[in-house]
Every structure is written in structure tokens, then in C-alpha cells.
Amino acid sequence: MSGPTSDVILERMMALHPKIIDLTLDRVWRLLEALDNPQNDLPPVIHIAGTNGKGSTQAMIRAGLEAAGKSVHAYTSPHLARFHERIRVAGQLISEPDLTAVLDDCYAANGGVGITYFEITTCAALLAFARTPADFTLLEVGLGGRLDATNVIDKPALTIITPVSIDHQQFLGDTLEKIAFEKAGIIKRGVPCVVGPQQEAAMEVIEDVAARLGAPLIAHGQQWHVTEERGRLIYQDETGLCDPPLPNLPGPHQIQNAGAALAALRHLGMGDVAYEAAVGKAEWPARMQRLTSGTLAEAAPQAEIWLDGGHNAAAGKAIADTLTRLPERPTHLICGMLNTKDVTGYMRPLAGLAASLTAVSIPGEANTLPAADTSAAARSVGMTAGEAESVSQALARIVADDPMARVLICGSLYLAGAVLRENG
Numbered sequence: 001m002s003g004p005t006s007d008v009i010l011e012r013m014m015a016l017h018p019k020i021i022d023l024t025l026d027r028v029w030r031l032l033e034a035l036d037n038p039q040n041d042l043p044p045v046i047h048i049a050g051t052n053g054k055g056s057t058q059a060m061i062r063a064g065l066e067a068a069g070k071s072v073h074a075y076t077s078p079h080l081a082r083f084h085e086r087i088r089v090a091g092q093l094i095s096e097p098d099l100t101a102v103l104d105d106c107y108a109a110n111g112g113v114g115i116t117y118f119e120i121t122t123c124a125a126l127l128a129f130a131r132t133p134a135d136f137t138l139l140e141v142g143l144g145g146r147l148d149a150t151n152v153i154d155k156p157a158l159t160i161i162t163p164v165s166i167d168h169q170q171f172l173g174d175t176l177e178k179i180a181f182e183k184a185g186i187i188k189r190g191v192p193c194v195v196g197p198q199q200e201a202a203m204e205v206i207e208d209v210a211a212r213l214g215a216p217l218i219a220h221g222q223q224w225h226v227t228e229e230r231g232r233l234i235y236q237d238e239t240g241l242c243d244p245p246l247p248n249l250p251g252p253h254q255i256q257n258a259g260a261a262l263a264a265l266r267h268l269g270m271g272d273v274a275y276e277a278a279v280g281k282a283e284w285p286a287r288m289q290r291l292t293s294g295t296l297a298e299a300a301p302q303a304e305i306w307l308d309g310g311h312n313a314a315a316g317k318a319i320a321d322t323l324t325r326l327p328e329r330p331t332h333l334i335c336g337m338l339n340t341k342d343v344t345g346y347m348r349p350l351a352g353l354a355a356s357l358t359a360v361s362i363p364g365e366a367n368t369l370p371a372a373d374t375s376a377a378a379r380s381v382g383m384t385a386g387e388a389e390s391v392s393q394a395l396a397r398i399v400a401d402d403p404m405a406r407v408l409i410c411g412s413l414y415l416a417g418a419v420l421r422e423n424g
Helices: 006-014 026-034 054-067 096-110 117-130 176-186 200-213 253-267 272-280 295-299 313-325 343-350 371-380 391-401 413-423
Strands: 045-049 072-075 087-089 136-140 158-161 193-195 217-219 224-229 232-237 240-242 289-291 304-307 331-335 356-359 385-387 406-410
Touching (some): 006 096, 006 117, 026 096, 045 054, 045 176, 054 072, 054 253, 054 272, 072 117, 096 117, 158 176, 158 253, 193 200, 200 217, 224 253, 253 313, 295 391, 304 413, 313 343, 313 406, 356 391, 391 406, 391 413, 406 413
Parallel strands (some): 045 158, 072 136, 158 193, 331 356, 331 406, 356 385
Antiparallel strands (some): 072 087, 224 232
16 A cells, blocks of 8 residues: 655644744754764755845756756755755656655654654755765755754855845844844855845844854955846956856846856856856746746736745845836736735835736735735835735736736745646
């Protein structure tokens, strides 16, 4: 008789701890010890923290390494449509049999003791990586850094901190300095750290932590510079200049993410093939992703439909900057957010660019902000706002009035995941 599927085991794991987030490393260390410490058997690790841009930067580094002929493990969160997206083993999404095996092993080794869902599934990812040879391991922090379940690598090959901004204050602190300190917790003694563009207060904290640990910084504006010039990306550091095409991931904010990825690839000794692929071939769903096929696209064939999972004030500004670069077209938002986010801070940069906002509740998400609250927040920053029961209903209303509209579905990765599942 066949055993339980990965979905069944994941559901069991959800019941092991009453909180979704409970930042400490004690439970992780205990389980890793029971699993014979797989974190010590990984290929060279590149550990990535930051408020915005972690996933895009990781995707670019992976594209570059793989173009250079390297085999790469990659761990990211949250997933969009399926849990398997979180764990990429030697370049491929983890298979159902392999995922079931590592989840089962972790569940058994844990012995029913309290541990959060993210902690035990991170251990499962590390176990999967330890069992398969590869050239590099890319680990994306889940939340913060210092006490994140991924922060168990004694000597990574490289750490990266993408831009730090205000988010998750209830877990990381209520000032930029406190949040930066948590992110800087991934810095290890003597290990180089690539640092993306930072506000001055955050940079001072990162520099202090790095100095205390003797960790060389490879910092934007100091050791490397990146800009856009004449339709090319211009990157320069102490080893010279390179000018690959602009990133295929949309948005001006991807320039700085590409810079961090190139800084990492240069440090690792990669060449031009890697640099070109990093900016030209990286794919990262739900980051200003254009939906050109699927159920939703077919329901509005003349509309231009975009999907983005950014959810904080910095993400709102990045989306606004991206929209201003697109050809002029009436833009309507379909927005669903979590009740833990700075909703007005997210919406404020978008207020002058959107013809309307239709609020939805995120399906199946206990922490969704009710659609009525989302629409009220939109009106508070000057938007024309209404509500709908679902994304498909909202889309139908928008295109009934304007078949040629640009529609951006936005506000949460959890909403983006629901949309990708619905779109097929």
C-alpha cells in the first residue's frame, strides 16, 4: 500500500506548533542534530537576506551559475502554486517521491516535538540538498536572518544582503536599524558579504556587524556600481566594467538586483556567459509577471494582465516606478493584502497611477485583510475603489467597461499564488 503524499505530511507538520512564526534556532539545531547535521554536507552556500529583491537576486545568480555549467541547489519561500517550488535540487524542482521521503524522515526524526512549519520544511530542504551532489547551494532567508531557520551554515561561500526597508515590524523590530541588525545576522566571520543599495541607517548597522566579524563587504556605491545607460546595464567594480543587456525581469528596481547578482558572480569567478544569462535568462514568477495565457488571460483577450506579489511600501514604490515606464494605458488594480502589512504605505505610491482599485479577500488565507478594509485604505490615499468576490469577478467588471485596460493583480504573494493556480 502506498504511503502518505507530501501534502498529507505537510498538513501534519502544520500542527506541530501553534504559531506560524516563532523566531529561534533552538528547534532547528535539535532536529538537524537528529538528522546527522545535513547542513554540514552541502555544496558551497550563498546565503541571501533582505527586505526586497531576495528572490529576484537569487534567480539571477542561479541563471548565471547554470549558464556557466554549474549545478545549483536553490531554496526559496513562500511557494506560489505548489510547495515543490521551494526546493530546487541540482537545477530541478524536487520530485514528489524525493519530497515525500525527506519530509517523512524529518517528521520521524522530530518525534512529535514542537517545531514550526517553516523550520521543519527548511530542514527537509537541507536534507534533500545534502543527498544530491551539486556545485552550489542558494539559500534564501525566510524572515529576518539572525534567527531564521536557514541561518545554520557556519562558513558559507558568500552572503548577500539586498535592500533593507520597513516590514515585519512585529517580528524584526520597529526601526530600520533593528531590522537591519536582524538581516545582518547572516554575516559570518571572515566571509565576504555583497550588499545592495541601502539607506544610511541600515548601511551603518551592516558595516558595524561586518567590522566586528572581519567580514569583507562588497557594497553598492563603494566596491561596485550599477546603472542603466543607452539601453544597457553598466556594471563596474575593481576588476573592470561589463555591460550586459537590461534585465529581462521588468522594473527599474531590477537594475540594483542585477548589480548584486553580478557582484556575487564576479566574486565567484564566473565569466561573461554567466553575466549575460544572469540578467537575460532569469525567471521569477509573480514579480511583474505578464500573464499572456491561461484562464484569466483568455477571459480578457484584449487586456494587458500583470501579476505582482510585492506587499510593502518599498514594493509599492518599485511597482509604481515600473508602471511609469510602460506605454501609457489606463491601469486598474485588483488588490488583496494580508492584515499584517502597511496597506496605505503600499498603496500611496500607486495612487496617482491607477484609474481604479478593486479589492478582494485572499482565498483560503486566514490572515487576509477583508476586501472592505482594503478598499477603504485605497480610498484613504485618494483612489477610486470598490470590492469584488474574486479576482475573476473583478477582472470581468474592469474589462466590461474597458476591454483594452491594463490590469495589475497585486498586494500579496499569497494572492499571486491563488491567481497562478486559477489561471492554470
